[in-house]
Amino acid sequence: MLKNKVAIITGGAQGIGNAIVMKFAEAGAKIAIIDIKDSSKTVEEAKSFGVEVISFIADVSDEDTMKDTFNKIVEKWDRIEILVNNAGIYPLERFTEISITLLKKTFDTNVIGTFICSQIAANIFLTKSIEGTILNMASAAGFSPDKYHSHYAASKAAIISLTKGMAMELINDKIRVNAIAPGAITTEGARNPGLFEKSGKIPEKFMEMQIRKFSPLTDAGMGEPIDIANMALYLVSEKAKYITGTIVTIDGGRLLL
Numbered sequence: 001m002l003k004n005k006v007a008i009i010t011g012g013a014q015g016i017g018n019a020i021v022m023k024f025a026e027a028g029a030k031i032a033i034i035d036i037k038d039s040s041k042t043v044e045e046a047k048s049f050g051v052e053v054i055s056f057i058a059d060v061s062d063e064d065t066m067k068d069t070f071n072k073i074v075e076k077w078d079r080i081e082i083l084v085n086n087a088g089i090y091p092l093e094r095f096t097e098i099s100i101t102l103l104k105k106t107f108d109t110n111v112i113g114t115f116i117c118s119q120i121a122a123n124i125f126l127t128k129s130i131e132g133t134i135l136n137m138a139s140a141a142g143f144s145p146d147k148y149h150s151h152y153a154a155s156k157a158a159i160i161s162l163t164k165g166m167a168m169e170l171i172n173d174k175i176r177v178n179a180i181a182p183g184a185i186t187t188e189g190a191r192n193p194g195l196f197e198k199s200g201k202i203p204e205k206f207m208e209m210q211i212r213k214f215s216p217l218t219d220a221g222m223g224e225p226i227d228i229a230n231m232a233l234y235l236v237s238e239k240a241k242y243i244t245g246t247i248v249t250i251d252g253g254r255l256l257l
């Protein structure tokens with residue numbers, strides 16, 4: 001489905017990003033992973049599908065580094081066709097105790113990072129007349145916030161709006177922009193969302209409060225990274241050629257509960 005297409009996937013070292021890398025590798029894409037963590041394990045696993053995979057350790061919110069990184073990828077493969085803005089953080093904190101530092105870090109990674117990478121990719125698509133596609137990672141929390149995630153939910157709501165704005169502006173150049181809004185998905189990040197900054201603790205009954213995120217559709221109540229990766233593959237492929245500006249919620253019905 002993606003034979004020889006060049007895809008950049010951010011946050012591909014683990015979790016949902018790792019599953020998207022594997023799915024795209026299976027579909028024949030050439031892949032560049034950008035992550036602040038070392039992605040070499042993911043790279044080796046993806047290469048077993050017989051495709052080229054490279055990785056960069058870099059922060060998506062650092063504009064100069066991103067320009068340099070995207071340039072290196074274009075120098076290597078002469079183009080890019082797909083960008084998946086998956087890198088994100090979701091630290092827990094009570095609204096009354098969220099520091100401006102934490103708020104800025106959340107927005108820098110989730111929103112500014114998505115903006116920077118998308119702007120660089122869109123300019124490459126336009127310069128090279130590529131009918132490329134961008135896929136952003138929003139969250140069900142962007143529609144309905146979870147407790148202790150007001151900063152995160154606001155950042156994901158921004159991604160939902162940014163997705164539609166980019167899709168509208170780029171539609172005449174046949175550049176498609178969509179987003180997936182996952183509910184609770186079993187990943188390293190979801191299992192260890194970080195403790196509250198101030199108290200260093202997760203409050204009692206936290207898990208009970210999170211129950212509304214869980215879905216009766218699976219035994220564990222959560223989805224798996226592959227549930228997101230399957231949709232990611234569809235949305236960036238030719239099969240979705242008439243889809244842009246859409247936010248696909250994959251939450252096991254959580255927003256209905």
Ligand SMILES: NC(=O)c1ccc[n+]([C@@H]2O[C@H](COP(=O)([O-])OP(=O)(O)OC[C@H]3O[C@@H](n4cnc5c(N)ncnc54)[C@H](O)[C@@H]3O)[C@@H](O)[C@H]2O)c1
Nearest residue numbers: 011013015016035036059060087088139184185187189190
């Ligand atoms: N897991 C869930 O339940 C869930 C639900 C809704 C949305 N999401 C979103 O899906 C995406 C992936 O989530 P996940 O659960 O796989 O998370 P994860 O923490 O397991 O993986 C995220 C990856 O992003 C990387 N990353 C973080 N900050 C970065 C930065 N500044 N620059 C480059 N890389 C960076 C991390 O190193 C990590 O490899 C995130 O955007 C998250 O908000 C996840």
